[in-house]
Amino acid sequence: MTTPPTTRPRLAVFVSGSGTNLQALLDATASGGLDASVVLVVSNRKHAFGLVRAEQAGIATLYFPIKPYLETGRGREAYDADLAERVSAWQPDLVVLAGWMHILSRAFLDRFPNRVINLHPALPGTLPGTNAIARAYEAYQRGEMSDSGCMVHYAVPEVDAGPVVAQTVVPIEPGDTLESFEARMHAAEHRLIVEAVRVALAHRRG
Numbered sequence: 001m002t003t004p005p006t007t008r009p010r011l012a013v014f015v016s017g018s019g020t021n022l023q024a025l026l027d028a029t030a031s032g033g034l035d036a037s038v039v040l041v042v043s044n045r046k047h048a049f050g051l052v053r054a055e056q057a058g059i060a061t062l063y064f065p066i067k068p069y070l071e072t073g074r075g076r077e078a079y080d081a082d083l084a085e086r087v088s089a090w091q092p093d094l095v096v097l098a099g100w101m102h103i104l105s106r107a108f109l110d111r112f113p114n115r116v117i118n119l120h121p122a123l124p125g126t127l128p129g130t131n132a133i134a135r136a137y138e139a140y141q142r143g144e145m146s147d148s149g150c151m152v153h154y155a156v157p158e159v160d161a162g163p164v165v166a167q168t169v170v171p172i173e174p175g176d177t178l179e180s181f182e183a184r185m186h187a188a189e190h191r192l193i194v195e196a197v198r199v200a201l202a203h204r205r206g
Contacts, residue, residue, distance in 0.1 A: 009201050012040040012092035014100035019050025021098035021119060024190035025197065026057055034194055036201060040090045042083075044102055062086060066102065080108035088112075094200055097155060098193055101130070105157055116155040117165055117200050119193050121185055123149040124167060128160035133182050140172040147171040150189050152196030165203075166196040 008029075013022050022041060028034035041054035042062045054061045064086065069079040087095065088111060097104075097118040109116055122132040127148070136148035151167035153160070170188050172181055 009036040009093040009204075010039045010091060011036050011094050011096055011197065012042060012087050012090055013038055013050075013054075013096045013098050014042045015048055015050030015098055016043060016045050016101040017048055017050065017099050019048065019053045019099070020186060021189055021193045022050050023053055024193055025096070025098070026053065026059075028194045034198060036094075036197060039092065040087065042087065042100075044100075050099070060090070077105050077107040080105045084108045084111035093204060094197060096193070096197060103157065103159055104155060109155060109157065114154060115204070117152050117196060118155045118160070118162070119150065119152050119189060119196070120160045121148075121150045121189060122160070123169065124151055124153070124164050133185050134178060137172065137176070137178045137181050140176075145172065148185070150185060150192055152192060152200075154200075165200050166192055168192050 011025065013025060015022050025034065025038055029036055029038060038059055040060050040062060041050060042064060043051050044065055046063055046065065051061045051063065064083055066076065066079045069075060084107065093115065095112050095116040097116065099119065104116065120132065122128070122136065127135050136145055139145040147169050149167060149169040152165045153162040154165065156162040168188050170185050
């Protein structure tokens with residue numbers, strides 16, 4: 001496998017769904033707002049629309065499902081190690097988990113030390129795991145929360161933990177429905193993922 005030439009920092013973006021955060025990165029790199037290039041988009045789901053976005057932008061894609069590993073008893077660490085091997089061929093300066101629904105183990109993370117960041121729709125120390133936006137809204141309805149937010153952090157084997165790169169608060173407003181709150185959260189994510197990539201690349205240069 002050959003890697004496309006670029007003098008800009010190289011991003012590998014991992015997605016499992018529609019890829020709207022990937023699109024935010026593609027728009028920022030195309031406009032010059034982010035000095036980087038997305039060179040590879042990876043998904044563990046064959047029909048993830050994020051792969052379509054990448055193909056439409058002329059970016060290499062990698063569909064890499066875990067099911068064959070689980071069915072043959074090779075397990076998650078073998079999957080992570082093989083995934084790391086495939087991704088390393090693209091020489092990414094940063095791996096961005098942008099809606100990637102799989103917790104990566106040391107078998108992957110140790111291949112890219114301090115180069116893997118993860119977007120999570122909650123603030124540090126709150127609501128780890130899936131469905132964080134809906135859980136925040138439900139907590140607001142019970143009077144337990146008045147706002148939530150999103151963060152980007154360096155990935156570690158623990159769920160939605162690791163040093164924070166960037167974060168932003170998103171208030172839950174009195175007239176909010178789940179849908180309106182979710183829309184504001186997604187808008188915040190799109191801004192934050194671009195800023196966090198910029199900060200993480202600056203950390204690497206510094």
